[in-house]
Amino acid sequence: MVKCSICGGAIPELFLEKIKGTVLRQPGSKKQYPVCFACQKKWLTKEELLAKVK
Ligand SMILES: [Zn+2]
Numbered sequence: 001m002v003k004c005s006i007c008g009g010a011i012p013e014l015f016l017e018k019i020k021g022t023v024l025r026q027p028g029s030k031k032q033y034p035v036c037f038a039c040q041k042k043w044l045t046k047e048e049l050l051a052k053v054k
Contacts, residue, residue, distance in 0.1 A: 005033035005053045006043075024049055 002011045005024070011034055022040060024033040033053045043049045 002034050004036035004039055006035055006039040006049065009036050009038065011036045024053065026050060026053075 002013055003009065004011055022035050024035055024046060025031070026033070033050070035049055035053075039049065039052070043052060
């Protein structure tokens with residue numbers, strides 16, 4: 001189960017292990033942050049989303 005890095009909500013996964021949503025990467029880091037659709041709607045730019053990631 002994949003959880004949203006911002007709200008902690010569950011993100012549904014598609015088959016082939018693809019996440020239904022987006023995965024952010026901090027510049028210069030290999031760490032990935034999955035983000036759910038609800039949070040993508042609240043914060044529209046990648047920069048804003050990254051600022052909210054815990
Ligand atoms: Zn979320």
